[in-house]
Amino acid sequence: MAVALNSITAIVAGVLAQASVSIAPMQAWTPFFNVAGYCSPFDLSIISLLFTAVGIQTTWRENFGAAAAASGTTKNEGGGGGGTQLSWRSLQQWSRGLLQSLRSDRSIIPLGSVQALYEASMYIFVFMWTPALEQANDGAAVSLGLVFACFMTACTAGSQLFRYLSTPSITTRALSSAAILRVVCSAALVSQGIVFMFPYSVWTVLLSFLAFEASVGVYYPSMGTLKAEIVPESHRATIYNLFRVPLNLLVIGALLAKLEVAEAFGVTSLLLALALALSLRITPTTNPVSSAARLPLLRVGQKAT
Incomplete structure (x- = not known):
């Protein structure tokens, strides 16, 4: 539903943008401020963004993350540099794991x-x-x-x-x-x-x-x-x-x-x-496409599905 709605919204936005441009030619109110013409779609987008902001404020709940993650501490905090050593060791292990992943597949x-x-x-x-x-x-x-x-x-x-x-x-x-x-x-x-x-x-x-x-x-x-x-x-x-x-x-x-x-x-x-x-060099280990993966994905900042 979300994918279909996003697609429909993008299509309607293009039509509305063209219609708004055709209403009146661009006019200069001041040397630095223009209205109508190619400015109209951007003016319309302000209205859309305001409605979006109101919708987010009234319907979304804040995600504070897991309580344990928010208040978690390490055993070596304040332990004379032990925390730093642990972090450095963890970074080395993580880096080796990354290189191993790139080499293995x-x-x-x-x-x-x-x-x-x-x-x-x-x-x-x-x-x-x-x-x-x-x-x-x-x-x-x-x-x-x-x-x-x-x-x-x-x-x-x-x-x-x-x-x-x-x-x-x-x-x-x-x-x-x-x-x-x-x-x-x-x-x-x-x-x-x-x-x-x-x-x-x-x-x-x-x-x-x-x-x-x-x-x-x-x-x-x-x-x-x-x-x-x-x-x-x-x-x-x-x-x-x-x-x-x-x-x-x-x-x-x-x-x-x-x-x-x-x-x-x-x-x-x-x-x-x-x-x-x-x-041609890509050979995935699992060929079947899961039902979740078949869902169409959206482009970030859809220009850009």
């Missing part, structure tokens, strides 16, 4: 690398889809709100497609999450490659972007399932954070390079080609 590094490469291409897309469509439309204005709503619809359809691919039926056999991830990387590579080769055809660019958004909808639940199968829970947060470093560096580097549209999607195509190659 050779799928962890390829999986993290695929995540960094795919999501880097996705975030570059976030910054470039608007100029790409405007360039393909000969510089004319594009209904960005409606396009965003179409993107969210495609992403939602991708989430449902993952559920279909990962669920066995009378006529079809369920695919493993690793196989689905390879299909996702292939589809994303083709869609971005088309934009790289044909950046001036507006319908070609738009349809390619919709295909990419559908692949994003499939990507998140498949990646979430593989993480649960491959990455040990004891070091999960640390391993995830390690691979966020190259992800951020790739995105920042692409933005600082001030690439043209075709160049940017050439870079994303290269990243996705590398992701596809590395996905």
Whole structure:
């Protein structure tokens, strides 16, 4: 229910944003303050955020955590440095365990690398889809709100497609999450490659972007399932954070390079080609997809399911 509501909200938000932009052109009240036009969606978001704040304040309860964790103390506190020694020893053991996990399962590094490469291409897309469509439309204005709503619809359809691919039926056999991830990387590579080769055809660019958004909808639940199968829970947060470093560096580097549209999607195509190659090295120990893992996952800060 929450996933469906989130998807519907994103689609409606795109339509409302476009409608608000169309009501009146942007006007400057002061040299530093503008209203209407492209400012309208941001003004509407203030109302949404206020309702959200009221809802949180009136319906959510504070999570104070476990009482034992809140008041817990170590045996060596105040014991002449014993606590520090224990903490250092624990850190050494934890570090050895992390290295052992990375060495013992050779799928962890390829999986993290695929995540960094795919999501880097996705975030570059976030910054470039608007100029790409405007360039393909000969510089004319594009209904960005409606396009965003179409993107969210495609992403939602991708989430449902993952559920279909990962669920066995009378006529079809369920695919493993690793196989689905390879299909996702292939589809994303083709869609971005088309934009790289044909950046001036507006319908070609738009349809390619919709295909990419559908692949994003499939990507998140498949990646979430593989993480649960491959990455040990004891070091999960640390391993995830390690691979966020190259992800951020790739995105920042692409933005600082001030690439043209075709160049940017050439870079994303290269990243996705590398992701596809590395996905072939992922071999999870358990192939069946659990019913919990089949649930579509949401993008953080959904631009971004």
